Amino acid sequence: MAIQIEKFIDEKDDVASMIEWLASFGATESNGVTRLLYSEEWMSAQHAMKAKMEKESLITYFDSVGNMFGRLEGTDSTGETILTGSHIDTVKDGGKYDGAYGVIASFLAVKRLFKAYGQPRKTIEVVSFCEEEGSRFPLTFWGSRNIKGVYGLENVKHLKDTEGISFLEAMKKSGFEPEAYMPPVRDDIDRFVEIHIEQGMVLEKNENTIGVVSHIVGQRRYTVKIIGESNHAGTTPMSYRKDAVSAAAEFISFLTKKAKGMDSDLVATVGRMDVEPNVPNVIAGEVEFSLDIRHHEEVILDRFCKEIFAAFDALAKEADMKMEISQWMDVKPVAMDREMNRLVRKIAEDKNIPYQDMISGAGHDAQVFGSFCPTCLLFVPSKDGVSHSPKEFTSVPDLERGIDVLSEILYKLAY
Amino acid sequence: MAIQIEKFIDEKDDVASMIEWLASFGATESNGVTRLLYSEEWMSAQHAMKAKMEKESLITYFDSVGNMFGRLEGTDSTGETILTGSHIDTVKDGGKYDGAYGVIASFLAVKRLFKAYGQPRKTIEVVSFCEEEGSRFPLTFWGSRNIKGVYGLENVKHLKDTEGISFLEAMKKSGFEPEAYMPPVRDDIDRFVEIHIEQGMVLEKNENTIGVVSHIVGQRRYTVKIIGESNHAGTTPMSYRKDAVSAAAEFISFLTKKAKGMDSDLVATVGRMDVEPNVPNVIAGEVEFSLDIRHHEEVILDRFCKEIFAAFDALAKEADMKMEISQWMDVKPVAMDREMNRLVRKIAEDKNIPYQDMISGAGHDAQVFGSFCPTCLLFVPSKDGVSHSPKEFTSVPDLERGIDVLSEILYKLAY
Numbered sequence: 001m002a003i004q005i006e007k008f009i010d011e012k013d014d015v016a017s018m019i020e021w022l023a024s025f026g027a028t029e030s031n032g033v034t035r036l037l038y039s040e041e042w043m044s045a046q047h048a049m050k051a052k053m054e055k056e057s058l059i060t061y062f063d064s065v066g067n068m069f070g071r072l073e074g075t076d077s078t079g080e081t082i083l084t085g086s087h088i089d090t091v092k093d094g095g096k097y098d099g100a101y102g103v104i105a106s107f108l109a110v111k112r113l114f115k116a117y118g119q120p121r122k123t124i125e126v127v128s129f130c131e132e133e134g135s136r137f138p139l140t141f142w143g144s145r146n147i148k149g150v151y152g153l154e155n156v157k158h159l160k161d162t163e164g165i166s167f168l169e170a171m172k173k174s175g176f177e178p179e180a181y182m183p184p185v186r187d188d189i190d191r192f193v194e195i196h197i198e199q200g201m202v203l204e205k206n207e208n209t210i211g212v213v214s215h216i217v218g219q220r221r222y223t224v225k226i227i228g229e230s231n232h233a234g235t236t237p238m239s240y241r242k243d244a245v246s247a248a249a250e251f252i253s254f255l256t257k258k259a260k261g262m263d264s265d266l267v268a269t270v271g272r273m274d275v276e277p278n279v280p281n282v283i284a285g286e287v288e289f290s291l292d293i294r295h296h297e298e299v300i301l302d303r304f305c306k307e308i309f310a311a312f313d314a315l316a317k318e319a320d321m322k323m324e325i326s327q328w329m330d331v332k333p334v335a336m337d338r339e340m341n342r343l344v345r346k347i348a349e350d351k352n353i354p355y356q357d358m359i360s361g362a363g364h365d366a367q368v369f370g371s372f373c374p375t376c377l378l379f380v381p382s383k384d385g386v387s388h389s390p391k392e393f394t395s396v397p398d399l400e401r402g403i404d405v406l407s408e409i410l411y412k413l414a415y
Numbered sequence: 416m417a418i419q420i421e422k423f424i425d426e427k428d429d430v431a432s433m434i435e436w437l438a439s440f441g442a443t444e445s446n447g448v449t450r451l452l453y454s455e456e457w458m459s460a461q462h463a464m465k466a467k468m469e470k471e472s473l474i475t476y477f478d479s480v481g482n483m484f485g486r487l488e489g490t491d492s493t494g495e496t497i498l499t500g501s502h503i504d505t506v507k508d509g510g511k512y513d514g515a516y517g518v519i520a521s522f523l524a525v526k527r528l529f530k531a532y533g534q535p536r537k538t539i540e541v542v543s544f545c546e547e548e549g550s551r552f553p554l555t556f557w558g559s560r561n562i563k564g565v566y567g568l569e570n571v572k573h574l575k576d577t578e579g580i581s582f583l584e585a586m587k588k589s590g591f592e593p594e595a596y597m598p599p600v601r602d603d604i605d606r607f608v609e610i611h612i613e614q615g616m617v618l619e620k621n622e623n624t625i626g627v628v629s630h631i632v633g634q635r636r637y638t639v640k641i642i643g644e645s646n647h648a649g650t651t652p653m654s655y656r657k658d659a660v661s662a663a664a665e666f667i668s669f670l671t672k673k674a675k676g677m678d679s680d681l682v683a684t685v686g687r688m689d690v691e692p693n694v695p696n697v698i699a700g701e702v703e704f705s706l707d708i709r710h711h712e713e714v715i716l717d718r719f720c721k722e723i724f725a726a727f728d729a730l731a732k733e734a735d736m737k738m739e740i741s742q743w744m745d746v747k748p749v750a751m752d753r754e755m756n757r758l759v760r761k762i763a764e765d766k767n768i769p770y771q772d773m774i775s776g777a778g779h780d781a782q783v784f785g786s787f788c789p790t791c792l793l794f795v796p797s798k799d800g801v802s803h804s805p806k807e808f809t810s811v812p813d814l815e816r817g818i819d820v821l822s823e824i825l826y827k828l829a830y
Contacts, residue, residue, distance in 0.1 A: 200650025217649060221695060231800055233684035233707045234632060234776030235615025238675045240800075245685045249667035256661040260653045269648035270660045271697045273690045280636060280686045280705035282803075290695035292648045361649030385646055385655075388697075 013052075013111070015399045018104045022048070023096035032093040032390030033100075036136035036161075038066065038170040045088050049103060049128050056111045058126065063184035066130035066176050067143045072110055074123035074414065080190035082414045084109070084406070085127035087143060087365060091135045095392020097197045101380070101399065103128045105195045109407040113415070120414040122190065129365055136161045136170075144368035149185035153178055191340065191413055192369035195378045195406050197394050199362050201385030209401050210355035211379030212344050213336050215296035216367040217265075217359060220305060221329035222291040224251070224312070227322040230277060230285025244287040245275060247319050252289070254311050259293075262304055265359050266295045296333040296359050331363065334370035336377050340409065344376065347408045353401050362387075378405060428467075428526070430814045433519045437463070438511035447508040447805030448515075451551035451576075453481070453585040460503050464518060464543050471526045473541065478599030481545035481591050482558045487525055489538035489829065495605035497829045499524070499821070500542035502558060502780060506550045510807020512612045516795070516814065518543045520610045524822040528830070535829040537605065544780055551576045551585070559783035564600035568593055606755065606828055607784035610793045610821050612809050614777050616800030624816045625770035626794030627759050628751050630711035631782040632680075632774060635720060636744035637706040639666070639727070642737040645692060645700025659702040660690060662734050667704070669726050674708075677719055680774050681710045711748045711774050746778065749785035751792050755824065759793065762823045768816050777802075793820060 012018075025048060026033045026041030035041045046068045050060045053070030060070045068088075071081075086102020106126045113120070129143030137159045145151035156167040168178045198204075203211050228242035252270050259268035272290040295301050309325060316323040341357070348355040358379065360366075366377035380402040383393040427433075440463060441448045441456030450456045461483050465475045468485030475485045483503075486496075501517020521541045528535070544558030552574045560566035571582040583593045613619075618626050643657035667685050674683035687705040710716050724740060731738040756772070763770035773794065775781075781792035795817040798808040 198650060199647050200652075201646075201655060202650070202652065205655070219649070231616075232614050232777060232802055233686055234634070234682065234709050234778075235613060235617070235802070236682070236776070236800060237615075237617065237679065238671075238682055239679070240616055240620070243671070243684070245688060246667060246671045249664040249671070249685075252661060252664035253668045256653075256658070256664065264652065264654070267649065267651070267653055269658070269696070269698055270664075271648055271690075271695045271699055272693045273660060273688060273699075274693075275686075275688045278687045278689075281684070281707050282686045283684055284686055284688075292696050294649050361651070362647060363649070385651060387647055387650070 013108065015104060015108060015403060016396045018108070019096050019100065022100050022104060026090065028093050028390065030093060030390045033090045033096055034092050034094070035088065035090045036092070037089050037131040037142065038174040039136070042089060043174045046128060046130070049088065049107070053107060053126065056114070058110070062176070063146070064176060064180060064182045065142060065146045065184060066174065067147065067184060068128045070107065070110070070126040072114055072120060072124045074120045076121050078122070079188050081123045081125050081188045082191050082193070082410060083125050083127055083189050084193040084410060085129065086194050086196055087129040087132035089131045089133050089135065091133050091388045093390060094388050095390060097392045097394055098199065098387055099132060101394065102194055102196050105399070105403045105406055108403050109410055113407055113411055117411070117415055122414040124410060124414050132365055137167050140363065141365065141368050144365040146184050147186050148368050148372045149183060152183055153181050189373045192366065192373055192375045193406065193409055194364060194366040194376070195380065195402050196364055197387065197392065198379040198382045199385070199387035200382065202358055203356070203379060203381040204383065204385065206356055208354040208356045209380065209398055210344070210348050210353055210405055211358040212341050212355055213360045213377040213379060214341065214357050215336065215359050216334045216364060216370065216377065217294040217296045217361050218298055218301055218333035219329055219331040219363065220293045220301060220327060222325055222327050223288060224291055225286065225288045225324040226251070226316065227286055228284065231283045233281045233283055236283060241283055242319065242321050243283045244321065245284040247315065247321055248273065248287040248289060250315050251312050254315070255308055258304070258308055263295065263300055266300060266304060267361060268293045294361055298333055334367040336366065336370060337374035340374060340376035343412055344378065344405065344409060347405055351404065353405060376409065378402065428523065430519060430523060430818060431811045433523070434511050434515065437515050437519060441505065443508050443805065445508060445805045448505045448511055449507050449509070450503065450505045451507070452504050452546040452557065453589040454551070457504060458589045461543060461545070464503065464522070468522060468541065471529070473525070478561070479591060479595060479597045480557060480561045480599060481589065482562065482599060483543045485522065485525070485541040487529060487535060487539045489535045491536050493537070494603050496538045496540050496603045497606050497608070497825060498540050498542055498604050499608040499825060500544065501609050501611055502544040502547035504546045504548050504550065506548050506803045508805060509803050510805060512807045512809055513614065513802055514547060516809065517609055517611050520814070520818045520821055523818050524825055528822055528826055532826070532830055537829040539825060539829050547780055552582050555778065556780065556783050559780040561599050562601050563783050563787045564598060567598055568596050604788045607781065607788055607790045608821065608824055609779060609781040610795065610817050611779055612802065612807065613794040613797045614800070614802035615797065617773055618771070618794060618796040619798065619800065621771055623769045623771045624796065624813055625759070625763050625768055625820055626773040627756050627770055628775045628792040628794060629756065629772050630751065630774050631749045631779060631785065631792065632709040632711045632776050633713055633716050633748035634744055634746040634778065635708045635716060635742060637740055637742050638703060639706055640701065640703045640739040641666070641731065642701055642739070643699065646698045648696040648698055651698060656698055657734065657736050658698045659736065660699040662730065662736055663688065663702040663704060665730050666727050669730070670723055673719070673723055678710065678715055681715060681719060682776060683708045709776055713748055749782040751781065751785060752789035755789060755791035758827055759791065759820065759824060762820055766819065768820060791824065793817065
């Protein structure tokens with residue numbers, strides 16, 4: 001894959017133009033973006049952003065996994081770096097804003113700060129993380145977790161994408177030789193600041209422009225399997241049935257009521273449900289469904305899970321059916337930095353930008369950094385809460401106010 | 416397709432041997448049977464049965480759709496015929512008993528009666544209906560509905576199987592020329608008697624051998640679609656959701672409770688359920704599920720459907736979601752002949768065979784005849800209630816007792 005730098009550096013640099021420009025790398029027919037880790041589209045986008053940064057006198061470089069940095073050297077000698085940015089990869093046929101906005105906002109903030117105030121006291125680096133979504137290979141945060149030092153080649157050496165291409169093969173093909181892998185761990189990161197679209201409708205419903213994230217939720221995911229008995233829908237009286245769909249309906253009704261009643265920040269979702277044999281005139285013998293539970297306090301997650309699984313167990317016993325529950329995700333909640341959040345609130349107040357504190361219900365690179373260095377995560381509104389879709393949209397005034405607040409934080413931290 | 420008669424006529428004629436013998440036409444790897452309408456397996460089986468009947472001095476013939484008859488002429492001059500039999504076709508990888516037992520039992524009953532008592536007063540015909548299951552083409556009761564005169568070529572001329580073969584082409588290929596079609600309507604049928612496996616577990620649970628069917632249920636089938644809003648499972652608070660899975664769970668919980676409470680003969684089943692997009696971390700925007708409701712009284716079906724759809728409507732409104740309900744089946748309940756049933760009970764009592772009255776929750780050829788002539792439907796037990804599966808099983812003593820009762824009815828009706 002050969003990258004032609006020239007085509008990337010003569011675009012306009014207002015936020016709207018940059019969003020469209022970056023979305024052209026991996027543009028889909030439905031006006032969305034597909035930019036999977038180590039794909040040609042991904043590679044072109046990273047190189048394009050690199051060229052952009054170079055044009056603005058940032059010192060740019062890739063680390064050995066493909067995270068791309070644009071460095072604005074500071075005047076002091078502490079060696080500490082303020083890191084800001086987000087991820088360049090997308091889901092399949094995703095939107096133009098998820099991840100991309102954070103990379104662009106950080107770049108524009110640093111560009112504008114440099115133009116206005118010249119060299120900072122502390123070094124600032126803009127980062128375009130190689131991977132966050134987990135869309136091509138079954139792992140997430142490959143970029144940020146390498147920087148934190150919790151991931152290395154051993155975590156990916158057996159992974160393949162859906163076409164059977166191995167992780168290491170894909171990495172090599174896009175120019176990051178696994179043989180040349182050096183752990184890209186950073187010990188100089190003083191603060192991390194990320195701005196991202198909300199991917200929810202809370203800001204929009206409350207007519208706020210900036211979300212100040214206090215916590216990123218913990219997530220637990222499970223597969224629940226109910227094993228009943230498949231029988232003829234006509235010849236099996238109701239009292240003889242072990243109908244897995246009926247049992248699943250009871251479970252899910254209970255779950256929804258409990259989730260609504262326990263804590264307004266708690267969310268519980270059954271998004272996937274597979275019925276066997278899934279035929280109109282046959283009583284379902286098996287139902288398997290996913291369970292996604294999120295809250296920002298581990299103690300609430302513990303209590304909720306304990307209560308619902310006890311209830312599921314009782315319901316299964318009552319219905320004389322078997323139940324199997326397996327957990328396949330357990331991500332701990334992460335707190336963002338209170339001091340930086342105070343600073344953000346002050347900035348928003350001073351600028352008369354409506355803001356609110358909130359919880360992030362989605363995962364972000366900021367959660368990897370949250371237990372690594374003081375970290376701040378900001379949100380701008382998502383129209384109708386839509387994300388991971390070509391319909392993702394944030395208005396230019398909201399995008400600009402986000403960059404405005406981000407610039408101010410970086411100024412306070414680095415100048 | 417050329418049929419070699421010789422291979423069909425030198426088998427033993429006890430019921431167990433005949434079940435295995437007939438199951439050899441269309442035998443599957445899993446020890447089941449696939450014998451779809453107008454397939455080679457089906458054709459071989461029909462010709463094999465025909466040869467069997469001829470060997471026992473029955474006059475055999477096909478009608479123009481492939482129903483096959485074996486006629487034992489009676490001595491009286493009324494021209495009335497006692498018809499007895501069932502269907503030869505099966506579902507894909509079905510069992511050895513569904514349909515086949517009824518054909519074999521009728522044949523063995525008539526053979527034994529003739530051996531014991533000679534020529535009957537009234538003519539008896541054993542019938543092997545060409546089609547009942549609807550497994551190859553999307554229609555059912557092709558055989559019996561032609562005899563009743565409610566189906567003709569116009570009902571099938573546009574039908575194709577899953578491989579794109581048209582109904583008429585398949586018919587022609589197996590030797591039944593559509594050009595030679597003569598409506599095979601019968602005006603001479605005085606009584607119809609069918610024996611069939613129960614396909615449920617009622618007889619087994621109650622330790623009875625003979626089920627005397629009072630009614631065949633009416634069936635209504637619907638597709639219910641719930642349209643909510645697909646959103647991010649993490650970033651959408653519970654109070655903002657229009658979760659189609661949660662709504663479906665409420666609907667199904669209500670349905671199950673209502674069905675259990677209304678009438679012990681009523682059954683309601685959600686066997687198919689499809690979730691969109693069916694991803695663990697995305698709130699479902701749409702759920703479509705099937706609804707199969709059966710009872711032997713139209714008034715109960717009316718009341719039940721009215722009540723549940725009113726409740727569904729209220730639940731959808733409360734959840735602020737759209738709902739679409741479309742009905743795609745409406746089969747009326749059919750009563751069997753009370754007088755013949757009295758006769759069957761008397762026979763079972765005299766023979767000390769445990770029996771019970773029951774409702775048929777499944778459809779059978781007897782339901783087509785029920786509104787055509789006095790009709791009687793008998794059941795023998797199905798092990799564990801299993802049917803439409805290679806695991807279908809009925810013990811030889813139960814099969815034999817069924818033939819015993821059937822012979823006695825035919826004797827009472829025809830001798």
